[in-house]
Amino acid sequence: MTTTRPARPAAADALLTAAVAALTAVVLPAVVLLGAASGETVPGTGATAVLTAVCVVQCLPLLVRRSRPVACLLLVALLQVAVVAASPDDVGARGAAPLLAAYAVGSVLPDRSAARAVLAALVLELVGTLAVTVPTGGVVTGLVGVVGGAVTYIAAALVGAHVATRRRYAELERRRAEEAVAAQEDRVRSAVAEVRAGMARELHDIAAHHLSAMVVQATAASRLVERDPAAAREGLLAIRAQGRRTLEDLRMLVGVLRDPDSAEDGAPVPGLGVLDGLLEQARALGDDVVVLRTGSVGATAGLAPLADVTAYRAVQEALSNARQHAPGAPVVVDLARVDDRVVVSVENERAPGPGASASGRRAGAGVGLLGMRERVQLVGGRLDVGPTPAGGWRVRVELPAEDVEQDARQEGER
Template identity: 50%
Template sequence: MGEQDHGPAARTAVPVPAPPFSGAGELADALLDRVGLRGRARRDAALAAAVAAASVGMLWLLLFSLVHVDAVALSAAAGAVLTAAMAAQSLLLAVRRRYPVVCLVGGTALQLPVMALLPPEVGVQGLALFIAAYTCGTLLPVPRLLGAVAGAVVLYWLVGGPVQGLLAPPADLPPVPEGSAVPWLGLLASGVPTFVLPALVGAYVGTRRRYLGLLRTRAAEEARAQRERAESAIRAERARMARELHDIAAHHLSGMVVQAGAAERLIGRDDEAAREAMAWVRSQGRETLAGLRSVVGALRDPAEDGGAGAEQGAPVPGLADLDRLVGAERELGTEIEVVREGEPYGLAPIADVTAYRVVQESLTNARDHAAGARVRVLLRYGAEGFVLEVGNGPGGARATGREHRGLGVLGMRERAQVVGAALEAGPTGDGGWRVRWEMPVNGGER
C-alpha cells in the first residue's frame, strides 16, 4: 500500500543518469568561467593557443636534440617552417566545433611539411591531430566520420610516405633500407592511434551525450506532462467542489423559498408590511438561486448532469450516508471497521461533503491497491476539532490498468484547504496506508 497511486502527481519523471566525471566537468566549467572563458568559441581559442604552445615546445626540444646530440643541422628557414606548420596545425583547433572536417584534414595537410623537413628516422607530431579526430567523433554522424578519418589516413599515408624526409638534411642515423616497406607500414600503423582511436573515443562520447540529451528532453516532457496532469486534476476537483457547493446551496435556498412562501400565507392579514418583507425574501431567494446556478453551473460537465430528467438542487451525500457507503464496500469484500468517538455533531455542509468524499476515496484506494486488507475508519468528535482517519494494512497486489477517477491526494488537499482542515496521507510502518483529516470546529457545529 506504500506504493498507492493517489493521482497524476504520484508518477515520477524519467531518471537521467549522471555522465562519468560530471563533477570534474562542472568544476572545470566553473574555473573557466571564473577566468573569463565563457562560451565554446573562447574556450576553443584558449585550447588552440595552449596546444600550439605545447606542440611548438616539443618541436624545439626535438630540434635541440638533433643539433646537439645527433649533429643534424637544420637551417633557420627549415626551423621557421616547422614552427609555423606546427603552430598553424594547432591553431586550427579554434574552429574545431564549427568545421571539424576542415580542422582534421587541414591539420593532416600541415603535417606533411613537417614530415618532409625531418629525416625519415625522426618523427614529431603535435597534439592537434588527436584532438581534431576526437572532435570529429563527437560531432559527426557515422558516415561522415568514416569519410573524414579515411581521407585523413589516406592523405597521411599515401602522400606522407613519398615526401617523408624529402627536404631533410643528411643525418648520421641508422638508415632505413631502400625499397623497404617499413616506413610505409610505420605510417599506416601510426595512423591508428593518431586518427582511428581518438575518433572511436569521440564517437562513444558523442553518442552518450546525445543519449543523455534525449533522456533530459524526455524527463522535461514527462515533468511538464506531470504538471499538466496535476493541474488538470486540481481543476477537475475544483469543478466537482463547485458542483457540490451548488447543489448544497440550491437545496437550502429552495427550502428557504418554500418556507418564505408558507410564512407569507400564514402571516396576519393586516400585517401588510411583514407580508411585503417575506415576499421580498422569497424574491431574493429565487434570484440568488438563479444567479448561483448560472455562475457555478458553467463548471459542470454536461455528461455528468444526469440527463434532462435529473433532479436539480438535490443534496449531495455527507457523513449521514457513511453507513450506506461502508455497507456497499463490505459487499465488495472489504473488511471495514467503523469507530466513532465522542458525541456526534453536525459539520458545515461543505465540510460534511468533504469528509464523506475523503472516506469514499480512501476506501476505493484500499480496495484497488491493497486487496484484502482490513480498513479502519475513525471519526473522532472532539471539543476542539473533528478528526477523520482512514487506515489500512498491507494487502494484495495493486490493480493494474485502472483509470484514475478519484480525488487523489491533490484533490483531498484542495478540499482540506477550502474548509480549513489539515490533511496527512502516507505509508505506515507496517506497509499500509493512512489518511488523516483534522478540522477545527466552532460552537455552532456542535
C-alpha cells in the same frame, strides 16, 4: 573539461589547445631524453627542438575543432607532414592533435561527412608524406607512419561518433521526460480547472435559484408580521422548506461533480451516517479495516451537508488509495470530535508484500488527491497527507462542525 567547461565552446577549445600544447612541449623532449638514456637512436638537441616546435604548432588548429572541424582536421594532417619532415628518417613522431581533431570530426559531423573528412585527411597526409620521404629514402618509415595515422584517425572518429550518439540519446530522453512532466502538469491543471469551473457554475445556479426565492419570501413575510401573523408564519415555514431543498441540492451537486452515478434517480449523496456501508464494501473487497470513534458520543454530529459529504468522500478515496498502493495492509479509520472540528483520519500500514513506498505514493499522487484537497478547502477544512514513521500512509481531514448541543438548547428555548 566536460564537467567544468566554460559556458562558451570556443573558450573550452582554447583551454584544451593550451593544455595539449603545454603537454606536448614538456612530454616530447622528456621522451627523447629517456630514449637517449636507454641507448636508442634519437634526434639531436636542435632536431628535438624543431620537432617539438612543429608538434606544438600542430596543436593550434584545435582552437576551431568544433566550429570548423573539417578545416581543423585537414590543417592537422598537413602539419603532420611537417612533423614527418622534421623527424629523422628512422624516427616516427605523432602528437595528440590528430587524435583530437579526428574525434571532433566524428562527434560534430554526420557519419558520411565525417567519413569523407577522414578520408581526405588520410589522402593529404599520404601524398605529403611521400613527397617528403621519397627524396630522403625514408619511404618505409613514412608509410608506416601513415598507416598508424589511419588507425588513429578512424578509431578516434568512431569514438567521437559513438559519444555524439550517446549524447543525442541522453538529450532526447531528457526532453521526453520534460515533456511527460509538462503534459502531466497540464492534465492536472486542466482537471482542477474543470472541477473548479463546474463547481462554480453549479453553485451559482443553486444560489441564484434558491436564495433569490428565499429573499422574496422573507421580504413578503416581513411585511405580514404585523398584519397577518398566520400568513407570516406560513412564509417562514416556506423559507425553511426552501432552505432544506437548497441543502439537498448542494449535496446532489457534489455527487454530480465527483461521482455522477451516485446521483442517479435523485439518490442523495451519502455522508458519515452511512459510513458503515462503505466499510463493509471495503471488507468485502478484502481490505482489513478497523474503525475507531474517539472523543465524545456523536463525535461526527454537527457537520454541514457539504462537509459531511467531504468527510465521506475523503474516507472513500483514502481506502481506494490504500487498496491500490498497499494491498493487504491493515487500515485504521478514526473519527473524532476535537473542540469545534471533526477529525477524520485514515491510516494504512506498510504492505506485507512488494508495494509502493511513501516516495512512490507521492510520485503517483494525481487528480484524486487534488480533488480531495479541493473538497476540503471548499468547506473551510484542512487536509494533511503523507507517510507515517512506520512506513505507511495517512490521510487526515479536519472539518468545521456546529455545536449540536448548543443548537438543541436554543431550539428548546425557542
